[in-house]
Every structure is written in C-alpha cells, then in structure tokens.
Amino acid sequence: MTKVRRKWTRETDSLIFERGASRNVIITLEPAGLVGFRLKGTRKTYSLTADKCYMMALKASIMHERKEKSKRKMSARRGLIF
Secondary structure, three states: OOOOOOEEEEEEEEEEEEEEEEEEEEEEOOOOOEEEEOOOOOOEEEEEEHHHHHHHHHHHHHHHHHHHHHHHHHHHHOOOOO
C-alpha cells in the first residue's frame, strides 16, 4: 500500500445541512496519520487520527449489527418475520 506523503483533499457526495445550505463533506488525508473533515465553503476542520477513525467505524458497525440482531429477536417473539 502506498504511504501518504503529501496532503490529499477530496470532496464527497455526502451532504450536511448547515447555515441554510446543504454542503458537501470535504475529507483531507495528511502524512501524520490525520484525517480531517470539513464542510465545503467553511474553514473549520475537525481532525482525528486514522486509528481513531477506524475504531469509531468498527464500533458503529458492531452497534448496527447488535441493533439488527435485537430487532430480529423481538420480531421473532412477536411472530413477525423480516
């Protein structure tokens, strides 16, 4: 895998509504292992380390799986099938 040696910035298709407009999310990869997030047309960047981003994504995935499992379990108790 190629290492990040310079700053890379990309615009996503994800939209967030803020300050009266829908704005695209801009993601920046930096060589120090930082991932920056900001909204298009704004200056404020929120940064996380790459390992923290990974852990957050992992936890979100696990919570989603647990919620789905619980939903299936509850529907089975009620006699519903999904």
